Amino acid sequence: MTMASGKHRPQWMKVSTVTLMMGIASALAWELAKLAGSKHPFLAPVSVILCTKSTFRKSLQFSYYRLLGTMLGVYVTAWAVRFMPLNGWSLGLLIVAVGFISLLFGRKEVLVRETALSVALVISLQKESGVYAFDRIRDTFIGVAVALIIQYVIYRPKKSEIAGS
Numbered sequence: 001m002t003m004a005s006g007k008h009r010p011q012w013m014k015v016s017t018v019t020l021m022m023g024i025a026s027a028l029a030w031e032l033a034k035l036a037g038s039k040h041p042f043l044a045p046v047s048v049i050l051c052t053k054s055t056f057r058k059s060l061q062f063s064y065y066r067l068l069g070t071m072l073g074v075y076v077t078a079w080a081v082r083f084m085p086l087n088g089w090s091l092g093l094l095i096v097a098v099g100f101i102s103l104l105f106g107r108k109e110v111l112v113r114e115t116a117l118s119v120a121l122v123i124s125l126q127k128e129s130g131v132y133a134f135d136r137i138r139d140t141f142i143g144v145a146v147a148l149i150i151q152y153v154i155y156r157p158k159k160s161e162i163a164g165s
Helices: 009-035 043-051 056-080 088-103 109-129 134-156 159-163
Strands: none
Touching: 009 134, 043 056, 043 134, 056 088, 056 109, 056 134, 056 159, 088 109, 134 159
């Protein structure tokens, strides 16, 4: 039996493994984000927590949408906020616009949610810090990478799981 299959392990053990992975990976991601110069290092562990799933394949799939949605939401919002007032209506309009743009990259609800999340956070925090958008992209990459590496090391998935077969 390998950890990747987990078919014969009790539920508490599966959840404990995911909890352990999230804790280790979150601490590592926070410190790496700080080393990279982030003023918002909490963003890296947020990606770790969101991307750590019960299987490596699920983590890989979610991580893809997390990265794509973050980049799309951040880039479009960082450009648009220069021309829009900061209020609820502009937020709503931008979420709808970016949500529809994200459909061009895949008709997945998770992608629309990730872009909307980036819109809401960037439109609110970019003007305050000036570096939030950049930190969000860099720290998302750090968190996703750490989550996948830690999960790969712990679970050692089979090649078929990585390929999606």
